[in-house]
Amino acid sequence: MNVVTIERKVLEKNDAVAAQNRQTFQEHGIAVLNLVSSPGSGKTSLLERTLEHLNSTLRVAVIEGDVQTDLDAQRVARFSVPAVQIVTRGGCHLEANLVREALQNLELAGLQLLFIENVGNLVCPSNYDLGEAAKVVVVSTTEGDDKPLKYPAMFRNAAIMVINKIDLLPYVDSSADTLSENALRINPALRIFRTSCRTGEGIAQWCDWLRAQVPGR
Amino acid sequence: MNVVTIERKVLEKNDAVAAQNRQTFQEHGIAVLNLVSSPGSGKTSLLERTLEHLNSTLRVAVIEGDVQTDLDAQRVARFSVPAVQIVTRGGCHLEANLVREALQNLELAGLQLLFIENVGNLVCPSNYDLGEAAKVVVVSTTEGDDKPLKYPAMFRNAAIMVINKIDLLPYVDSSADTLSENALRINPALRIFRTSCRTGEGIAQWCDWLRAQVPGR
DSSP: OHHHHHHHHHHHHHHHHHHHHHHHHHHHTOEEEEEEESTTSSHHHHHHHHHHHHTTSSOEEEEEEESSOSHHHHHHHTTSOOEEEEEOTTOSSOOHHHHHHHHTTSOOTTOOEEEEEOOSOSSGGGGOOOSOSEEEEEEEGGGOTTHHHHSHHHHHHOSEEEEEOGGGGGGSSOOHHHHHHHHHHHOTTOEEEEOOTTTOTTHHHHHHHHHHHSTTO | OHHHHHHHHHHHHHHHHHHHHHHHHHHTTOEEEEEEESTTSSHHHHHHHHHHHHTTSSOEEEEEEESSOSHHHHHHHTTSOOEEEEEOTTOSSOOHHHHHHHHTTSOOTTOOEEEEEOOSOSSGGGGOOOSOSEEEEEEEGGGOTTHHHHSHHHHHHOSEEEEEOGGGGGGSSOOHHHHHHHHHHHOTTOEEEEOOTTTOTTHHHHHHHHHHHSTTO
């Protein structure tokens, strides 16, 4: 029981800081998306293709969350956007206070879009509000089409699902349609995109939607 | 600090129960492997191909751990092996006491090999000893070859790595050699297998190794 009580306190404290973050984002008119997924679903590749496609038409920044290494921040920084790496040193998810600290390293004035790439983990990050406008769950076609049923909290708490690596569909036994159906069973309001970071398919539609999220545009 | 102290107590308690489990397994001469990975790396498919290949030449049982659903236990049970499903209801990893409870539903006498398929999560299960002889980390080629660097604890605590979905290597940008090198940088003692559950490549070598793990054979 002790552990459950402590966990509730941790979540309450997190929610309070997340509310502060959200207010900060709203004051600056920044659209903030929290990217969540299994390890290796292609969150960073999606960011790379997104930054390439947006091609500096929006002022974008990225906060990278990883258990270890700053490999992802390095990849993203190549696109000349401000990138801050949070290393959790074993921690399985980002929390709102880590994001709040990371914000001190970003110039918020004039920023329009902020991506927070969470630790690759389809379980723990689902409980933690970071102050984002929405969670975007990225699922690759190679993970199988049953993931929404097996990890329902993440799909319930996300507003958007990106089905990534659709170029690999001919070579795997899973179906993007079944994946979508399973996800909509868990969360009928989920908005769904299909992308391939290798071929570029679907990136334009995803970026059109991103542009529409920026306040005042 | 409170949370860290509680976590240490949870881990100590877990280790004590894991030691009991280990003693139980040793008394019955059962080789026990704890399969860990990202969601969708193919742990259950690997079990299916393994059970098919072993073709009842060993007495095998499976404990399935999932956040939700008994889909995996159903898949495994088709191969006429005893299968027990643990549903963690949101919990991000298996703990030794859950395995201990699951054991009450298995006939241990005569059992030779027990697979415990953990929750799909490359972070949290690394800290939890279940009483297994070894952790087997399964990584699919589609997850990218940087995973050992980004999630080092899991690769440090595993004794075996199975690189799965090698049939997809021609279609992805990651290299099995680089993945192996990165993993061996984290854990030079790691034993590595390469498998494809679609083509069956590597399954025989993996099963030969499994047979050699059974005590007294």
